[in-house]
Amino acid sequence: MADFQDFNLSCPLPIQQYPHVLLAHGGGGKLMHQLIETVFVPAFSNSLLGVRHDGASFAVGDARLAFTTDSYVVRPLFFPGGDIGSLAINGTVNDLAMCGARPLYLSAGFILEEGLPMETLWRVVQSMRQAADAAGVQLVTGDTKVVDKGKGDGIFINTAGLGIIEHSLAINPNSVQPGDAILLSGDLGRHGVAIMAEREGLEFESRIESDCAQLSGIVQAMLDSGIAIHCLRDLTRGGLTSALVEIAESANRQIQIEETRIPVREDVRGACEILGLDPMYLANEGRFIAFLPPAQAEQALAVMNAHSTDTGAALIGTVTDIARPLVMLKSRIGAMRIVDMFSGEQLPRIC
Amino acid sequence: MKFVDEYRDAEGAHALAAAIAEITTRKWTLMEICGGQTHAIVKFGIDELLPPQITLVHGPGCPVCVTPIELIDKAIAIAARPNVIFCSFGDMLRVPGSEKDLFVVKAEGGDVRIVYSPLDCLKIARENPNKQVVFFAVGFETTAPANAMAVYQAAQQGIANFSMLVSHVLVPPAMEALLSSPDCRVQGFLAAGHVCTVMGYTEYEPIAAKYRVPIVVTGFEPLDILQGVLMSVKQLENGRAEVENQYARSVRRDGNLPAQELVGKVFTVVPRKWRGVGEIPQSGFGLNDAYREFDAELRFELTDYTAEESAECISGLIMQGIKKPHECPAFGARCTPEMPLGAPMVSNEGACAAYYRYRRIKAQAA
Numbered sequence: 174m175a176d177f178q179d180f181n182l183s184c185p186l187p188i189q190q191y192p193h194v195l196l197a198h199g200g201g202g203k204l205m206h207q208l209i210e211t212v213f214v215p216a217f218s219n220s221l222l223g224v225r226h227d228g229a230s231f232a233v234g235d236a237r238l239a240f241t242t243d244s245y246v247v248r249p250l251f252f253p254g255g256d257i258g259s260l261a262i263n264g265t266v267n268d269l270a271m272c273g274a275r276p277l278y279l280s281a282g283f284i285l286e287e288g289l290p291m292e293t294l295w296r297v298v299q300s301m302r303q304a305a306d307a308a309g310v311q312l313v314t315g316d317t318k319v320v321d322k323g324k325g326d327g328i329f330i331n332t333a334g335l336g337i338i339e340h341s342l343a344i345n346p347n348s349v350q351p352g353d354a355i356l357l358s359g360d361l362g363r364h365g366v367a368i369m370a371e372r373e374g375l376e377f378e379s380r381i382e383s384d385c386a387q388l389s390g391i392v393q394a395m396l397d398s399g400i401a402i403h404c405l406r407d408l409t410r411g412g413l414t415s416a417l418v419e420i421a422e423s424a425n426r427q428i429q430i431e432e433t434r435i436p437v438r439e440d441v442r443g444a445c446e447i448l449g450l451d452p453m454y455l456a457n458e459g460r461f462i463a464f465l466p467p468a469q470a471e472q473a474l475a476v477m478n479a480h481s482t483d484t485g486a487a488l489i490g491t492v493t494d495i496a497r498p499l500v501m502l503k504s505r506i507g508a509m510r511i512v513d514m515f516s517g518e519q520l521p522r523i524c
Numbered sequence: 525m526k527f528v529d530e531y532r533d534a535e536g537a538h539a540l541a542a543a544i545a546e547i548t549t550r551k552w553t554l555m556e557i558c559g560g561q562t563h564a565i566v567k568f569g570i571d572e573l574l575p576p577q578i579t580l581v582h583g584p585g586c587p588v589c590v591t592p593i594e595l596i597d598k599a600i601a602i603a604a605r606p607n608v609i610f611c612s613f614g615d616m617l618r619v620p621g622s623e624k625d626l627f628v629v630k631a632e633g634g635d636v637r638i639v640y641s642p643l644d645c646l647k648i649a650r651e652n653p654n655k656q657v658v659f660f661a662v663g664f665e666t667t668a669p670a671n672a673m674a675v676y677q678a679a680q681q682g683i684a685n686f687s688m689l690v691s692h693v694l695v696p697p698a699m700e701a702l703l704s705s706p707d708c709r710v711q712g713f714l715a716a717g718h719v720c721t722v723m724g725y726t727e728y729e730p731i732a733a734k735y736r737v738p739i740v741v742t743g744f745e746p747l748d749i750l751q752g753v754l755m756s757v758k759q760l761e762n763g764r765a766e767v768e769n770q771y772a773r774s775v776r777r778d779g780n781l782p783a784q785e786l787v788g789k790v791f792t793v794v795p796r797k798w799r800g801v802g803e804i805p806q807s808g809f810g811l812n813d814a815y816r817e818f819d820a821e822l823r824f825e826l827t828d829y830t831a832e833e834s835a836e837c838i839s840g841l842i843m844q845g846i847k848k849p850h851e852c853p854a855f856g857a858r859c860t861p862e863m864p865l866g867a868p869m870v871s872n873e874g875a876c877a878a879y880y881r882y883r884r885i886k887a888q889a890a
Contacts, residue, residue: 195631
């Protein structure tokens with residue numbers, strides 16, 4: 174009975190404000206972080222979870238492994254540049270890559286809605302197979318559940334992944350050092366705009382395709398060429414901003430970036446101007462930031478660009494020696510300002 | 525990006541700032557009207573380039589911020605009803621009413637949808653003939669033509685299950701209210717470029733003459749705003765008080781006449797309550813008699829709503845330019861974007877949210 178009493182003793186979540194889960198709690202911004210910090214972390218607290226990285230890294234016997242999981246709930250299921258299947262493989266592969274691990278094995282759990290066309294499921298599964306082949310991972314176990322019509326959105330997929338760490342680097346936010354160069358692997362915001370355009374029926378002059386891609390190859394190439402990576406983070410919900418703020422907070426270091434160095438494609442910028450969105454907060458599915466010694470920045474950029482078919486990677490900023498969990502941006506006209514997370518998702522403005 | 529980058533050029537910005545510093549001989553206080561301008565000023569750090577004698581205060585031009593709490597409560601009451609699809613621009617969803625916001629209504633099962641144009645609501649209404657589709661028509665003169673068009677088309681096409689909760693406000697009456705207050709310290713205005721794109725700027729000419737204030741119709745990019753400041757300061761230093769147009773690439777003196785005609789067809793000028801400011805006579809649009817059947821307040825019989833604003837929130841003083849956001853004791857402590865006491869902390873274009881997001885540390889240091 175003692176176990177049950179504990180449950181009622183305290184409620185750290187400020188429920189007077191949000192007695193229900195809001196969509197914004199899943200937006201990758203502050204509300205989601207509050208949810209994690211007040212509900213999940215206290216419940217499951219342990220040293221591996223405490224690192225707050227994209228996955229957990231640990232030793233089993235002589236081997237160092239990385240383990241991660243992610244769920245995929247995208248609407249529409251198929252969008253320019255990808256679909257929920259490729260997303261479900263690449264997202265989990267990328268989380269392993271961000272731990273500096275070589276992805277080996279994936280699981281997949283499918284929650285299917287009654288009435289889903291078999292043809293749709295088939296297309297998604299084929300896309301998963303292709304993405305898994307490209308990333309060199311095997312899907313070795315799985316699960317399927319079907320829910321009543323109206324209780325799901327076609328397909329929800331969960332994947333978990335296991336990877337092996339074949340180097341002695343500790344790639345996580347705690348390894349970030351003052352003076353570290355911050356590299357961004359390519360242009361920002363295409364996934365977010367592609368999804369929004371497809372979902373809302375917005376039409377632009379050119380079709381903007383998602384940047385959805387696996388990042389394992391590019392990270393392996395960086396490791397193989399001897400770059401002493403300190404930290405990696407892929408940019409998903411919440412965009413570049415959330416990734417930078419999370420790392421600044423974990424490392425307790427002030428980060429400084431320059432607006433003019435951040436690559437954003439013309440069509441994405443145009444869409445953002447029209448909708449009143451900031452590319453710094455848009456979702457990406459094939460981009461990451463790397464923290465590494467400044468002396469290796471040039472070499473790392475060359476490796477990244479050799480792997481990328483898109484707009485090039487860029488050096489966007491540095492880690493300062495100020496012990497303060499803050500991201501500062503030098504604006505286009507030379508003034509400094511704070512970069513902060515949004516509460517939930519960006520909201521298109523009125524005028 | 526063509527037609528945007530030119531107006532964000534660092535060299536050009538510094539040249540304009542130098543020109544302002546050169547002609548400034550004493551202290552001047554200017555107010556930018558529009559929340560979009562406030563956002564750009566804080567986001568790009570435009571005020572940091574100005575000489576210390578120039579103070580920019582942030583005006584009441586954020587439609588989200590000035591919508592009174594009673595109206596948010598009405599929106600929430602409508603949205604919570606079964607058989608209603610409640611449509612709104614995104615940034616209204618997180619504005620707190622007396623007890624909750626529209627996001628919470630959505631989480632509780634209300635059908636609340638974000639739309640990008642009021643015309644999208646007509647499509648939703650046609651596709652859902654058994655539901656009432658309501659659009660939350662908030663905004664200044666800028667959004668009035670599109671909202672008028674939605675009502676006009678609904679009438680033309682006989683879309684009877686569509687209605688609008690209207691909270692339109694107008695810039696010139698608010699400027700007059702500010703200027704006639706004894707606390708007013710504003711000496712010149714940057715008028716809102718997009719409002720003037722629709723309405724033109726003839727309405728501002730008598731205000732400039734009556735109150736002896738320069739009014740410069742100004743755009744939204746860094747170089748627009750700096751040039752607007754330069755033109756205002758030039759007038760002040762020379763003792764002039766005229767209406768000038770910095771945003772000539774978008775604004776003509778008479779504005780957009782077909783848009784004005786449509787607005788005139790559907791709306792009539794009414795008194796409106798402004799959040800934090802109070803009622804201002806003849807300061808908004810309501811649906812006129814010919815289109816009253818599309819008025820959601822009447823259709824859902826929502827009259828006599830009253831609500832108390834947070835006693836701690838000083839949004840009225842902020843929107844009148846009397847105080848800066850970080851001078852509020854609740855700023856960043858009991859009032860944050862996650863837990864806003866008042867609307868200026870919610871909207872992207874609210875002065876408090878802009879200060880919180882972009883210069884929290886500086887505000888602490890100040």
